[in-house]
Amino acid sequence: MQAGRRTLEAGAPHGHPPRPCLKFRPLLRQPRGPMRLSAYFLPLLRENPSEAQIVSHRLMLRAGMIRQSSAGIYSWLPLGLRVLKKVERIVREEQDAAGALELLMPTIQPAELWQESGRYEDYGKEMLRITDRHERAMLYGPTNEELITDIFRDSIKSYRDLPKNLYHIQWKFRDEVRPRFGVMRGREFLMKDNYSFDLDVKGAKHSYFKMFFAYLRTFARMGLRAIPMRAETGPIGGDLSHEFIVLAETGESQVFCDRAWLESEILDMAVDYDSDLEPQFLRWTSLYAATGDIHDAKACPVPEDRLVTARGIEVGQIFYFGTKYSAPMKAVVAGPDGEPVPVEMGSYGIGVSRLVGAIIEASHDEAGIIWPESVAPFKVGLVNLRAGDRRCVAAADDLYARLTRAGVEVLYDDRDDSPGAKFAAMDLIGLPYQLVVGPRGLDKGVVELKKRAGGARQELSPEAALTLLGGG
RNA sequence: CGGGGCGUAGCUCAGCCUGGUAGAGCGCCAGCUUUGGGAGCUGGAUGCCGGAGGUUCGAAUCCUCUCGCCCCGACCA
Numbered sequence: 365m366q367a368g369r370r371t372l373e374a375g376a377p378h379g380h381p382p383r384p385c386l387k388f389r390p391l392l393r394q395p396r397g398p399m400r401l402s403a404y405f406l407p408l409l410r411e412n413p414s415e416a417q418i419v420s421h422r423l424m425l426r427a428g429m430i431r432q433s434s435a436g437i438y439s440w441l442p443l444g445l446r447v448l449k450k451v452e453r454i455v456r457e458e459q460d461a462a463g464a465l466e467l468l469m470p471t472i473q474p475a476e477l478w479q480e481s482g483r484y485e486d487y488g489k490e491m492l493r494i495t496d497r498h499e500r501a502m503l504y505g506p507t508n509e510e511l512i513t514d515i516f517r518d519s520i521k522s523y524r525d526l527p528k529n530l531y532h533i534q535w536k537f538r539d540e541v542r543p544r545f546g547v548m549r550g551r552e553f554l555m556k557d558n559y560s561f562d563l564d565v566k567g568a569k570h571s572y573f574k575m576f577f578a579y580l581r582t583f584a585r586m587g588l589r590a591i592p593m594r595a596e597t598g599p600i601g602g603d604l605s606h607e608f609i610v611l612a613e614t615g616e617s618q619v620f621c622d623r624a625w626l627e628s629e630i631l632d633m634a635v636d637y638d639s640d641l642e643p644q645f646l647r648w649t650s651l652y653a654a655t656g657d658i659h660d661a662k663a664c665p666v667p668e669d670r671l672v673t674a675r676g677i678e679v680g681q682i683f684y685f686g687t688k689y690s691a692p693m694k695a696v697v698a699g700p701d702g703e704p705v706p707v708e709m710g711s712y713g714i715g716v717s718r719l720v721g722a723i724i725e726a727s728h729d730e731a732g733i734i735w736p737e738s739v740a741p742f743k744v745g746l747v748n749l750r751a752g753d754r755r756c757v758a759a760a761d762d763l764y765a766r767l768t769r770a771g772v773e774v775l776y777d778d779r780d781d782s783p784g785a786k787f788a789a790m791d792l793i794g795l796p797y798q799l800v801v802g803p804r805g806l807d808k809g810v811v812e813l814k815k816r817a818g819g820a821r822q823e824l825s826p827e828a829a830l831t832l833l834g835g836g
Numbered sequence: 837c838g839g840g841g842c843g844u845a846g847c848u849c850a851g852c853c854u855g856g857u858a859g860a861g862c863g864c865c866a867g868c869u870u871u872g873g874g875a876g877c878u879g880g881a882u883g884c885c886g887g888a889g890g891u892u893c894g895a896a897u898c899c900u901c902u903c904g905c906c907c908c909g910a911c912c913a
Contacts, residue, residue: 407846410874411862414847415842489837490911541910542837542907544907556913680913681913750872752871782873783871783873784871784874784875789874804872
């Protein structure tokens with residue numbers, strides 16, 4: 365390794381000659397890092413772009429989270445990407461906790477696999493077909509059942525290797541006829557999809573139940589009330605399926621459920637994934653909830669005065685589909701008796717990029733986004749109201765340095781702008797806490813801490829603010 | 837895929853009907869004054885008027901074609 369390189373990694377202050385350093389030292393977050401708005405990339409829009417019709421789309425554009433590249437295809441700007449990564453992380457943690465194993469499959473897949481399953485024709489124009497230079501038919505994956513089944517059958521030959529549950533978080537492309545609503549219905553979208561493989565129906569159901577509860581936990585951690593609803597299985601096929609629906613005016617799905625769902629707590633609970641989950645599953649699904657596709661007004665068990673008809677956003681769906689792919693694709697294992705058995709499969713999807721929009725739909729006000737802390741791009745927005753004032757700069761710089769050092773995620777508005785503009789910007793991007801440093805407060809030795817949700821403010825000493833925010 | 841709408845400055849939009857050579861507000865740049873909820877004044881920069889073809893002395897404006905985007909419906913994580 366070269367000396368110059370090492371210097372960079374050691375984070376030597378500029379202007380000082382690099383000290384010899386033989387041991388690698390990790391680069392710490394630097395107090396003068398790029399999370400100052402003066403250095404950040406946050407292109408805010410003051411007005412609503414005309415193409416955006418729903419609130420999440422408008423706010424994502426206005427808050428500088430995304431930019432459209434073409435219909436249904438978006439770039440994620442720094443602020444948006446931070447949220448996407450946080451959502452992704454929660455999804456990953458809950459998958460891991462439920463025993464799923466992460467891998468990563470490619471976006472581009474060979475057509476042969478899809479011809480084998482019979483879906484190459486069935487999928488129609490939604491599948492983006494590509495021809496490579498050798499005239500080989502390829503496609504941009506809209507989902508991965510074929511590919512995962514191929515990987516599975518290549519390597520898993522015995523019932524002793526079951527069960528398996530494999531997932532990845534990867535970009536998908538579905539050439540929707542009508543992309544809309546920003547990231548809620550993009551053509552390109554980030555999805556967590558996983559696939560379970562079991563020897564028999566009992567095992568497959570257990571896998572299904574595990575994902576059922578992993579999903580409830582995942583959405584609850586994002587502050588979402590996602591109701592599991594009985595759903596049609598669609599082109600993926602199978603016979604047991606639930607959609608996880610967040611109720612919202614702007615949702616695309618017509619749904620029906622028992623009023624009790626709305627009165628229940630956010631659906632979070634501890635789960636022992638090794639236990640028999642069926643009783644718990646039956647309890648959770650005893651309360652009526654169904655998507656419009658399968659709801660039958662005549663057969664509905666819920667009396668009319670308890671039935672809620674609403675619109676909802678589908679943030680996830682789980683399927684048990686038996687041997688639909690394993691049989692035609694010959695994903696078989698040797699059973700205990702040595703005879704080949706096609707494996708029982710399920711697949712499970714969460715729209716990761718869609719969730720970002722869904723969270724905004726569920727949590728915003730007139731002024732902008734209100735991020736739940738778990739997915740907020742930063743925890744704290746530190747605002748210096750008077751960029752030209754030495755005292756304010758010193759106080760705000762100090763808070764920024766100490767919070768950052770303590771690992772608190774801070775976005776520091778150090779720009780020279782009017783107070784109103786700064787408040788409006790902070791409200792728009794919706795960080796959970798706003799820490800305001802101004803001359804008026806400093807005269808009294810205080811700073812102001814405002815919670816974005818609810819808008820409660822309190823004046824307190826900088827030390828107290830640090831303690832409260834976890835930087836003390 | 838059916839139906840509708842819109843493409844003019846970074847954003848929101850006017851101008852088009854009735855052709856005469858490009859506008860406003862916000863934003864951006866410079867300066868000064870301001871500063872606790874989107875500040876004021878002064879000066880400045882920015883457009884292949886989505887693209888191609890046509891009509892015309894002359895096209896943002898009229899005609900034809902085309903591309904893109906949005907909305908409603910049917911379909912979907």
